[in-house]
Amino acid sequence: MPAVGAYLGQVLVHHLDGQWIPRDKLMENQVLVGERVWLPFIRAWHYLRSRQSLLDFSLTQAFREAERHRAPGPGNPSS
Template identity: 65%
Template sequence: MPAIGAYLGEVMVKHLGEQWIARRKLEESQVRVSSRVWLPFVRAHKSMRSCQSLLDFSLTQFYRAAHRHCG
């Protein structure tokens, strides 16, 4: 999971021009987009739990939601 969360966070930082907010626990690290923070590691973990989770917690939908909040 850490690799997927790191990749998702880096895509958000690179394409949305935002920044990482590091935390002591890796899974609590955040990406700030405008006035909101997003948790890419938590989302990656949720999406990989089962086949149904892949549909319920889509990483693409997560990115698109963050992109909508990008100012």
């Protein structure tokens, strides 16, 4: 599970110009995208709980939602 959370967080950082916000507990680490923070380790934990949760907590859906909250800037046109 930590590997999936780290991957999701790194994707947010790399593709959406996010910024890691470290916390004392691994599960509480955040990624700031625009003006909103995301909890990639919590999302991964929900995602891997059961077969049904694979559908309910899609990692692609999380990325698309974060993408909508990205701050407009050079190369990031507002939609």
